[in-house]
Amino acid sequence: EAGVTQFPSHSVIEKGQTVTLRCDPISGHDNLYWYRRVMGKEIKFLLHFVKESKQDESGMPNNRFLAERTGGTYSTLKVQPAELEDSGVYFCASSQSPAGPRVITDTQYFGPGTRLTVL
């Protein structure tokens, strides 16, 4: 079974440009998450999709970030315009069961991340 894949693995752009990151979750996983790690800091949650719907986008830093999940399959995260502080590693993760209150958090499987550098 293929794992979570992300594209590109690295991206170097200039301040003010636009970048789009892509995540392909494990087939059949309804839940898709975006996280990011800014240099030297903790990994922070950005948002959570259940199928094509945004379940929780409380971690999105500002309106320069736009995430979509068309058809409930792959997801894209667009940063427009990019700023220096957006540099970091962006991780995508997916998990299997539908969201909702439950006792046990399902295991989230992470992709290798996209390293974004904004110059």
Added chain:
Amino acid sequence: SQQGEEDPQALSIQEGENATMNCSYKTSINNLQWYRQNSGRGLVHLILIRSNEREKHSGRLRVTLDTSKKSSSLLITASRAADTASYFCAPGYNTDKLIFGTGTRLQVFP
């Protein structure tokens, strides 16, 4: 804050030694997960321990959970150079999002 805090921030040991990392959190949890990140790669899920469990094993990994002290520990026995990585704990609440700390950087020297 709901994030876990790992301790120590960095740990260096020789191959064959045991490595112990700790995680503390502040509010009641449903479970706690440990993840590993090798340099330049994604996070790998290691183990999940539920709030009603005290200890769990997986291969060379042993995780304990003390809910009265709001702490967990991850023990790696007979460490190998390939265990060199950053280790993160993620306390689990009634939410799907994982909340990570800054991690423990483990270096295992051959």
